[in-house]
Amino acid sequence: METTQERLDNADQLGIQLIRFLRLLERATHQFSDKPHGVEKAGYMLMAHLVMNGPKRASALADAVHSDPSTVSRQVAQLVRAGLLERRADPQDGRACLLAATDKGSQLFDDMRAKRSLHLDQMLASWPLDRRQQLVELFDALNTDIENYRPQMATAIAEQRKATR
Incomplete structure (x- = not known):
């Protein structure tokens, strides 16, 4: 069973990767953005x-x-x-x-989505399809957890854990 410290270390590593991802995403946004x-x-x-x-x-x-x-x-x-x-x-x-x-907005969305999909497909060209699908599933789970996360709830849970130790 993992320790609290191991989970916190893992969370720290994830945080570093998320910051890296956001920087790369920002760079890609500027690189490919033509703001139609x-x-x-x-x-x-x-x-x-x-x-x-x-x-x-x-x-x-x-x-x-x-x-x-x-x-x-x-x-x-x-x-x-x-x-x-x-x-x-x-x-x-x-x-x-x-x-x-x-109709114009829907067409622009479809065009931009197709362009984005093409870039992502090229970036992940060396990945087997099952690994790509796993990435989609993990991203979906992460996004859902981020959307549902409430810091005050986490604080209450952490305080409860301290009290039961």
């Missing part, structure tokens, strides 16, 4: 969410992407001006509106 239609990375993430998950109210979109509503509002305004998103009446509540990708 002036779309920034954050705006692209909003558009991607709407293309993949369908229309949403601005508040629900902000929650879904873990962002501040005022920030989302500014990014949405830019995407609407560019013709990539549109506001539609909410059929459930005529006073509210839903944000949805336009």
Whole structure:
């Protein structure tokens, strides 16, 4: 059975690799970014969410992407001006509106996604498919845990463990 110190050492190693990954990702973003239609990375993430998950109210979109509503509002305004998103009446509540990708926005998303997939495929060309699938599964699990992590819960658990020792 592993010790707390071994788990903390492993977490430290993971932290180092995550920082390395983020630096490399930032470099790749600058290297391959041509910002079509002036779309920034954050705006692209909003558009991607709407293309993949369908229309949403601005508040629900902000929650879904873990962002501040005022920030989302500014990014949405830019995407609407560019013709990539549109506001539609909410059929459930005529006073509210839903944000949805336009045909132009969906096409841009599809084009950028295909380009990204091509680059990733080339980067991982030497990896066997089963290892690539394992990476997808581990990334999915990591992202889910990051989304669900609540620091106050971890603090409470750590304090409980101390008390039971």
